[in-house]
Amino acid sequence: DAKTTQPPSMDCAEGRAANLPCNHSTISGNEYVYWYRQIHSQGPQYIIHGLKNNETNEMASLIITEDRKSSTLILPHATLRDTAVYYCIVYAGNNRKLIWGLGTSLAVNP
Amino acid sequence: SAVISQKPSRDICQRGTSLTIQCQVDSQVTMMFWYRQQPGQSLTLIATANQGSEATYESGFVIDKFPISRPNLTFSTLTVSNMSPEDSSIYLCSWGSLGETQYFGPGTRLLVL
Numbered sequence: 122d123a124k125t126t127q128p129p130s131m132d133c134a135e136g137r138a139a140n141l142p143c144n145h146s147t148i149s150g151n152e153y154v155y156w157y158r159q160i161h162s163q164g165p166q167y168i169i170h171g172l173k174n175n176e177t178n179e180m181a182s183l184i185i186t187e188d189r190k191s192s193t194l195i196l197p198h199a200t201l202r203d204t205a206v207y208y209c210i211v212y213a214g215n216n217r218k219l220i221w222g223l224g225t226s227l228a229v230n231p
Numbered sequence: 232s233a234v235i236s237q238k239p240s241r242d243i244c245q246r247g248t249s250l251t252i253q254c255q256v257d258s259q260v261t262m263m264f265w266y267r268q269q270p271g272q273s274l275t276l277i278a279t280a281n282q283g284s285e286a287t288y289e290s291g292f293v294i295d296k297f298p299i300s301r302p303n304l305t306f307s308t309l310t311v312s313n314m315s316p317e318d319s320s321i322y323l324c325s326w327g328s329l330g331e332t333q334y335f336g337p338g339t340r341l342l343v344l
Binding site: 155162163164165166167170208218219221222223224 | 272273274275276289323325332333334335336337338340
């Protein structure tokens, strides 16, 4: 599975959009991009995933570049409760395990 | 999606003892998994809990140290045996297909003294 690169930490003002980047330059054509987050002292929570098209759900939007080598998770109006570690994972869905990196620690400030 | 719970939520144990962590899902699921998250680190898969057969362990994890049971499609246990301070971690169970969306329990925080 392709590896991902994320900045170790980011800050965002409450009410503003949080844009979390992820680089996956070695992604294969059949690999999806998944995003999870882990709020302190809790288990990881699924956010969103996509293959090549941009995706949106009630939590976030996922923008994948045309060459699929990078993506951005967008939290449109960040709140203090969005403070968490955000993990970007690429995965082919062939029953092999997810590879978790260290993610991006997002701090939403009042 | 099925709700998943774990017990205990946290524990402090003496070295040399064992602790069994329970994971309960409120509906039947095919695959359940156990992860470890050491302090300041990311998640590492310990094993896949298979219903009615032995668990499938990842490299670096062995059944003698982390015995796992999966008696039915809603329940699994992980035992951390003969504990040492290096076993201090958060232990997480999840359900879902490998590589597809996984849903995690709240975790068990273990401190070994």
